[in-house]
Amino acid sequence: MKLDILALGAHPDDGEMSCAGTLLAAVAAGRKVGIVDLTRGELGTRGTPEIRAAEAAAASQILGVSVRENLGLPDGFFENSRAHQLPLIAALRRYQPETVLCNAVRDRHPDHGRGAQLAVDACFLSGLRMIETLDEHGRPQAPWRPKNVYHYIQDYQLSAAFVVDITPHWAGKWAAINAYGTQFFNPAADPSAPPTYLSGQSFAHFMEARAREFGHLIGVEFGEGFTVVRPVGVREIGDLV
Numbered sequence: 001m002k003l004d005i006l007a008l009g010a011h012p013d014d015g016e017m018s019c020a021g022t023l024l025a026a027v028a029a030g031r032k033v034g035i036v037d038l039t040r041g042e043l044g045t046r047g048t049p050e051i052r053a054a055e056a057a058a059a060s061q062i063l064g065v066s067v068r069e070n071l072g073l074p075d076g077f078f079e080n081s082r083a084h085q086l087p088l089i090a091a092l093r094r095y096q097p098e099t100v101l102c103n104a105v106r107d108r109h110p111d112h113g114r115g116a117q118l119a120v121d122a123c124f125l126s127g128l129r130m131i132e133t134l135d136e137h138g139r140p141q142a143p144w145r146p147k148n149v150y151h152y153i154q155d156y157q158l159s160a161a162f163v164v165d166i167t168p169h170w171a172g173k174w175a176a177i178n179a180y181g182t183q184f185f186n187p188a189a190d191p192s193a194p195p196t197y198l199s200g201q202s203f204a205h206f207m208e209a210r211a212r213e214f215g216h217l218i219g220v221e222f223g224e225g226f227t228v229v230r231p232v233g234v235r236e237i238g239d240l241v
Contacts, residue, residue, distance in 0.1 A: 001094075100148065163215070
C-alpha cells in the first residue's frame with residue numbers, strides 16, 4: 001500500500017498526542033496515511049500491551065488511517081542498530097511514504113530521541129539498494145527513500161520550524177487521545193491504577209495548552225509544531241501563513 005504520510009512513534013499514543021491533528025487534516029484532504037509503532041509500550045505503568053493494542057486500534061478508527069502496524073521492538077531498550085533498523089526499513093519500503101513524521105529529536109522519554117534518530121537513519125538507509133529486505137511473501141523489496149522527514153514536538157518545548165493549523169480537527173485529535181483510556185486522564189479508569197505523569201488531569205490541560213500555544217503562533221486556535229533537519233522549501237511565498 002502506497003502512503004502519502006507515515007507517522008512513526010516509539011510507543012502507541014506518541015502520534016496521537018503530537019501529530020493526530022495533522023494526520024486528520026491529511027486524511028480529510030484525501031491523502032493516504034498510516035502509522036507504525038516501534039514498540040508495544042510494554043514497560044508502561046498502566047494497562048497491558050494487549051489493552052494498548054486495542055486502544056491503538058480504536059484511535060486508528062478515529063483517525064481514519066489506512067494501515068497501522070507495530071514492529072514489536074523492545075520498549076525502553078530498542079537501539080539505533082542494524083538489527084532494529086532493518087524492520088523499519090522493510091516497513092518504509094512496504095508503504096513507500098512521501099513524508100515521514102517521527103518522534104521529537106530531544107524529549108523527556110529517552111525512547112523518543114532515540115526513536116527520532118532511528119527513523120532518520122532508517123529513512124536514509126531505505127534508499128540504498130545494496131541493503132536487502134524481504135516483503136511478507138519473501139520477495140526482495142525495492143529501495144525507497146521518503147522525500148520529507150519531520151519531527152513532531154512532544155513533552156519538551158522545542159522551537160517549531162513550522163506549525164500546522166489543526167483547528168478543524170481538534171475534536172478528532174482529542175477523541176483519538178482519549179481512546180487510550182488507561183494512559184491519560186479518564187474519570188472512569190480503575191481508581192486503584194497507579195498514577196503516572198500522563199494520567200493526571202493536569203497533563204490533559206497541558207496538551208490542550210500546548211496546542212493552543214502553537215495555534216497562537218500562527219493566528220489560529222489550535223496547532224501542532226514540527227522541527228526539521230533540513231530547511232522546508234516553498235514554491236510560492238504566498239503559501240506561507
